[in-house]
Amino acid sequence: MSERDPLGWIAVIAAMTLTVYITRAGGFWLIGRFTIGPRLRKMLDALPGAIIAATIAPLMIHGGISAIAAVAAALLAVVTIRNDFAAVVAGVGVAALVRAAGF
């Protein structure tokens, strides 16, 4: 893309970088202008789980049986073995197996 339209390419890279940085730094900066009370603190503490749930749930719906089986396998692996790598191996492995079986 940089050969076909070098100026446009630089402009897109710059615009995207700036946009992403604004989202990354903006929330941190903005909330620093306020005092974080107990209620807001509870909301921020609830955010990590909410982000993960909101990211995975639609993927499971779209991914169907193989995605649901993969997440279930990852869950089982991490609860029993307590290791992130085991969770990833189990999730990927089960997804591949279920898909190889034709689901």
Next chain:
Amino acid sequence: MTAALKPHWTCGAFREGVIATLPLMPGLFAFGTVAARKGFSLLDALTMSGIVFSGVAQIIVVDAWPEQLTVTSMFAIVVATFVICSRFLLIGAAMRPLLGKLPAAQVYPFLHFMVEPPWLLGLRYERNGGRDPGFIFGSAAACWVVWVVSTAPGFWLGSSVDPYRFGLDMVMPAFFTAMLVSLWQGPRKAIGWPVAAMVAVAADWLFGGFWYAVLGALAGSIVGGLADE
């Protein structure tokens, strides 16, 4: 309640953060395959991964790359990027209690490299008693290096390897599932999770696009914060 990390960091914690991030490695070459399919050069793909460093946003924008770069198409790219990355606004806010004691000259450059894995791994590290921000810096650095480096094999393999067949699209969901387990502190504190999941699925179904993550996260966080324990 999250405790603040110390303002000084060490190489030992940095290395620990790098190691904790390694399970994610096999899942990060997706962008290279998309860039190759859309006729980008490897250098362009690497430039974008290295400078923009925004995972899903890169994949979506390149996948929908316009025939001609006009003011309108660039505006559309910026809007799409902002929507996909809007969840970072929430994550950044949630990182304030963790990183608030660090000097601004360290935090603001670091935030350019901030993605979910260092944040989630950092939260677990903090809950286990860790107080050295080197851990989060190391994890973010590992994410950046792996993301940029794996753009190349993705680019070369292109369509000859189907990541779906090998289940590689499940690396991130499986890793997130592991993080979710480490966040579990009983059903009362997790009341926002099903809310977030349901709102995200509903938003995905109703609006399509990429609003679902930020809307679901916002709903789950508000409900989790308002619920009385």
